[in-house]
Amino acid sequence: MKKTVTIIYCPKCGWLLRAAYFAQELLTTFTDDIFGVTLVPSEIAGRFLVSVEDQVIFDRKVEGRFPETKELKQLLRDLVNPNKNLGHSDKKQNDEGQH
Amino acid sequence: MKKTVTIIYCPKCGWLLRAAYFAQELLTTFTDDIFGVTLVPSEIAGRFLVSVEDQVIFDRKVEGRFPETKELKQLLRDLVNPNKNLGHSDKKQNDEGQH
Numbered sequence: 001m002k003k004t005v006t007i008i009y010c011p012k013c014g015w016l017l018r019a020a021y022f023a024q025e026l027l028t029t030f031t032d033d034i035f036g037v038t039l040v041p042s043e044i045a046g047r048f049l050v051s052v053e054d055q056v057i058f059d060r061k062v063e064g065r066f067p068e069t070k071e072l073k074q075l076l077r078d079l080v081n082p083n084k085n086l087g088h089s090d091k092k093q094n095d096e097g098q099h
Numbered sequence: 100m101k102k103t104v105t106i107i108y109c110p111k112c113g114w115l116l117r118a119a120y121f122a123q124e125l126l127t128t129f130t131d132d133i134f135g136v137t138l139v140p141s142e143i144a145g146r147f148l149v150s151v152e153d154q155v156i157f158d159r160k161v162e163g164r165f166p167e168t169k170e171l172k173q174l175l176r177d178l179v180n181p182n183k184n185l186g187h188s189d190k191k192q193n194d195e196g197q198h
Binding site: 039040 | 110122130131135136138140
């Protein structure tokens, strides 16, 4: 059963474009791994929250920033297809600087 | 209870950008009227289908074409907020040519 990713964003903050951009990145990379991506406008100001079914994988309020695309893909990959290689940018944090 | 719009598209046909564009149009116009928009890659070639919950409002296979943005907004408006005015482009078909 493939999972649905949900991106909740603050429309009043003008974050629809940002949310739609991330949706397209995830749908491009995980076309066969997820059911789909739902974009949800939030009434809560400043909200930018990404979840997979009931599991939150990124919350702007907790992190104090937006996710990086690479980071978001790694978080999603770990949940939906842990063996998937995300390509040249997909180094483990421990590998950074060793190449 | 706000409804969710689903756009099922054929990723192999390269229709993600088209689907994401329509999603953004609908989310911009119906921010307060819908719960969200789900983008769903389909394994069925040539599929481009828009539904509101279980109700199909546009199916490319039936229509033989893609929807116009105005048309899609009118179809969605009729379901989620029938009294909503979509602005200057929102003439009834019967009014066409009378102005």
